[in-house]
Amino acid sequence: xxxxxxxxxxxxxxxxxxxxxxxxxxxxxxxxxxxxxxxxxxxxxxxxxxxxxxxxxxxxxxxxxxxxxxxxxxxxxxxxxxxxxxxxxxxxxxxxxxxxxxxxxxxxxxxxxxxxxxxxxxxxxxxxxxxxxxxxxxxxxxxxxxxxxxxxxxxxxxxxxxxxxxxxxxxxxxxxxxxxxxxxxxxxxxxxxxxxxxxxxxxxxxxxxxxxxxxxxxxxxxxxxxxxxxxxxxxxx
Numbered sequence: 001x002x003x004x005x006x007x008x009x010x011x012x013x014x015x016x017x018x019x020x021x022x023x024x025x026x027x028x029x030x031x032x033x034x035x036x037x038x039x040x041x042x043x044x045x046x047x048x049x050x051x052x053x054x055x056x057x058x059x060x061x062x063x064x065x066x067x068x069x070x071x072x073x074x075x076x077x078x079x080x081x082x083x084x085x086x087x088x089x090x091x092x093x094x095x096x097x098x099x100x101x102x103x104x105x106x107x108x109x110x111x112x113x114x115x116x117x118x119x120x121x122x123x124x125x126x127x128x129x130x131x132x133x134x135x136x137x138x139x140x141x142x143x144x145x146x147x148x149x150x151x152x153x154x155x156x157x158x159x160x161x162x163x164x165x166x167x168x169x170x171x172x173x174x175x176x177x178x179x180x181x182x183x184x185x186x187x188x189x190x191x192x193x194x195x196x197x198x199x200x201x202x203x204x205x206x207x208x209x210x211x212x213x214x215x216x217x218x219x220x221x222x223x224x225x226x227x228x229x230x231x232x233x234x235x236x237x
Contacts (some may be wrong), residue, residue, distance in 0.1 A: 001027055002027070004028055005046060005054045005055065006029070008209065011053060014075065014173055015055070017169050018075055018166065021084075021169065021200075022081070024081065031052045035223070035224070038051065046067050048069070049070075055067070055074055071170065072102070075169060079165075085166045093160075097161065097165045100159045105170070109174060112177075112181065116181075119135055119139075149193075154189045159193070164197075172203070
């Protein structure tokens with residue numbers, strides 16, 4: 001039984017969907033980042049960067065326990081463990097999957113996250129007159145990244161190959177929240193791809209995990225904003 005430490009954010013949803021798709025046995029351990037659970041010593045032993053998700057698999061390589069943080073490596077590990085959603089070692093197709101997975105990790109996730117921060121959280125933290133440059137910068141970058149996705153998905157059924165892989169599992173939870181990011185009608189290939197993945201039963205189940213304790217769209221209170229973005233992150237290292 002894999003212990004999955006998580007919260008219902010796009011990065012958390014990647015692993016929720018992967019666990020449902022892979023049909024591996026797992027237990028969800030909520031880490032409420034708005035209440036500061038990510039700073040607890042027991043969690044920092046698992047995820048030293050105080051970020052979700054993280055996992056512990058008691059039946060890791062060679063039958064030994066393994067602890068992992070960083071969602072990208074967790075997806076690779078779980079895909080290899082279940083023997084699906086990534087091509088076999090040494091194949092060119094495997095590197096295509098890892099390439100598009102890294103595109104999500106290095107581009108989609110950070111840039112979409114910054115856009116969300118400056119458009120939806122920063123106005124509660126500082127004078128909005130200070131935010132014009134940052135909002136324009138990240139709005140433009142998010143549109144550029146949607147264009148990259150749209151071009152690629154005009155060439156391929158799924159992001160890395162014509163098969164559904166962990167590259168799609170990683171990117172979908174970020175791209176699907178397009179209402180607050182861009183006009184999805186400008187990106188018909190991305191829209192088709194999102195709708196295709198949304199229809200998968202395992203994806204629907206994954207997106208429901210922890211939904212009962214955190215409704216998407218709830219505005220964080222002052223304590224949550226401090227735990228997510230304030231100086232507390234530096235004080236609790």
